[in-house]
Amino acid sequence: MPFLSLNPVNFRNLKNETIDLLAREVYFTGENGQGKSNLLEALYYSAYGASFRTRADSEIIRNSESACALHTLYREENGSTHTTSIKIIRNANKIDKKIEKDGKILHDRKELINTMPCVLYNHDDLDFAVGSPERRRFFIDQSLSMYDVLYIDVMRRYKRVLKNRNLSLKNKAFDLIDTYDAQLVQNGIEIQKKRNDAVFSFNQIFGRLYEEVTGIDGVSIRYCPSWKKNAEVLPSPSEVYDIVHSHREAERVMGTTLTGPHRDRIVFVRKGSAFVPTASTGQRRLLALILRTAQAVFYTHATSKKPVLLMDDVLLELDPEKRRRVTTLLPDYDQLFCTFLPGEPYEHYKTDATRVYSIEKGNWKQI
Numbered sequence: 064m065p066f067l068s069l070n071p072v073n074f075r076n077l078k079n080e081t082i083d084l085l086a087r088e089v090y091f092t093g094e095n096g097q098g099k100s101n102l103l104e105a106l107y108y109s110a111y112g113a114s115f116r117t118r119a120d121s122e123i124i125r126n127s128e129s130a131c132a133l134h135t136l137y138r139e140e141n142g143s144t145h146t147t148s149i150k151i152i153r154n155a156n157k158i159d160k161k162i163e164k165d166g167k168i169l170h171d172r173k174e175l176i177n178t179m180p181c182v183l184y185n186h187d188d189l190d191f192a193v194g195s196p197e198r199r200r201f202f203i204d205q206s207l208s209m210y211d212v213l214y215i216d217v218m219r220r221y222k223r224v225l226k227n228r229n230l231s232l233k234n235k236a237f238d239l240i241d242t243y244d245a246q247l248v249q250n251g252i253e254i255q256k257k258r259n260d261a262v263f264s265f266n267q268i269f270g271r272l273y274e275e276v277t278g279i280d281g282v283s284i285r286y287c288p289s290w291k292k293n294a295e296v297l298p299s300p301s302e303v304y305d306i307v308h309s310h311r312e313a314e315r316v317m318g319t320t321l322t323g324p325h326r327d328r329i330v331f332v333r334k335g336s337a338f339v340p341t342a343s344t345g346q347r348r349l350l351a352l353i354l355r356t357a358q359a360v361f362y363t364h365a366t367s368k369k370p371v372l373l374m375d376d377v378l379l380e381l382d383p384e385k386r387r388r389v390t391t392l393l394p395d396y397d398q399l400f401c402t403f404l405p406g407e408p409y410e411h412y413k414t415d416a417t418r419v420y421s422i423e424k425g426n427w428k429q430i
C-alpha cells in the first residue's frame with residue numbers, strides 16, 4: 064500500500080504540484096517552518112480523512128483560499144493502483160468534505176480504513192506517557208480503529224448514548240436513564256473487551272522492545288477498566304448493571320455519567336508500581352516512541368499488512384546510541400517517510416534507493 068504520488072492543492076503552504084513518492088524510504092529535509100510536517104500531515108489526511116494536528120479543517124486550507132484538495136495515487140499488495148481524492152470546502156460558517164476512492168464517493172471516512180494505514184511518530188506522543196488518561200485511551204482506540212470498523216461503530220454508539228444520558232442527567236429527565244443504561248452497558252462491555260484484548264497484545268510486544276532500547280526490564284501496560292470485578296476478570300453484564308446502578312444517586316447530584324469506558328485508565332507499570340512518575344524525560348519520550356513501534360507491530364499482527372510510517376522529527380532528541388537502537392528496531396514497514404533538519408545525519412540511515420527532498424517555503428526539490 065505505498066503512496067506513489069501526492070498532489071496537494073491549496074493545502075497549507077505546499078505548492079500545487081504532484082510529488083513523486085515512488086520509493087520505500089522518502090526523507091524530507093529543511094529548516095523549521097518550511098513545510099516538512101505539512102507533507103506528512105497531507106499523507107496522513109489522505110489515509111484517514113482527518114489531520115493529526117488539528118480538528119479544525121479550516122486551518123489546513125491555504126490562507127486566503129476557500130478550498131483545498133489532496134489527490135493520491137497508491138498501490139495495493141496485489142500490484143493494482145488506486146486513487147483517493149479529498150476536497151475540503153469552506154462554506155459560510157461550515158466546512159464541507161468530500162472523499163473519493165477510485166472516483167467513487169465515500170459517505171463515511173471510516174471506509175478509507177486499511178487503504179493506506181499510517182503509523183505516525185510525532186512530538187505530541189509524549190502525552191501518551193505524561194498526559195491525561197484520555198490521551199492513553201485515545202492511543203488504544205486509535206490502534207483498534209486502524210483496522211477494526213466494528214470498533215469505530217461501537218465507539219460512535221457509546222459516545223452517542225453517553226452524550227444523551229449526560230444530557231438527561233443534567234436536565235433531570237431521570238425517567239430516560241433506564242433506557243440509556245441498556246445501551247451504555249451493551250456497547251461499553253464490547254469496548255472494554257476489545258481494549259482489554261488490545262492491551263494484552265501490546266504487552267506481548269512492548270516490554271521487550273522497551274528493554275532492548277533502554278535496558279530497563281519489566282515495563283508493561285496495565286488496563287484499569289472503570290467497570291471492574293477484579294484485576295484479572297472483566298465483570299459480567301449483570302455485574303456491570305450493578306456497578307452502574309450503584310452510582311445512580313451520585314450521578315443525579317453530579318449531573319454526569321460517573322462510570323464506563325470513558326473513565327477507563329491505562330497506566331505503565333514496573334514491578335507493580337506506576338513507572339512514569341520515576342522515569343526520566345528521556346525514558347518517558349522513549350515510552351511514547353516504542354508505543355508507536357508496538358502500534359505498527361500490533362497492526363501487522365491483526366491484519367498481516369505492513370503500515371506506512373510517518374516520522375516527524377522524532378529522532379532529534381535522542382542521543383546517538385538510542386537513535387541507533389530505535390532505528391534498528393523499527394517495525395516492518397511498507398514505506399517510511401521521515402523529516403530531518405539540515406545538518407542531521409540522515410545519510411547514516413539512507414540507502415541508494417532512498418528519495419530525499421529538500422523542502423523550502425512549501426516547495427520540494429529532489430537532492
Ligand SMILES: Nc1ncnc2c1ncn2[C@@H]1O[C@H](COP(=O)(O)OP(=O)(O)OP(=O)(O)O)[C@@H](O)[C@H]1O
Pocket residue numbers: 074075076093094095096097098099100101102122123124125126376402422
Ligand atoms: N493554512 C495555511 N496557509 C498557508 N501557510 C500555512 C498554513 N498553515 C501553515 N502554513 C505554513 O506552513 C509552515 C509550517 O510548515 P511545517 O509545520 O510543515 O514546518 P516544518 O518544515 O515541519 O518545520 P518544523 O521542523 O519546525 O516542524 C509555516 O510557514 C506556516 O506559515
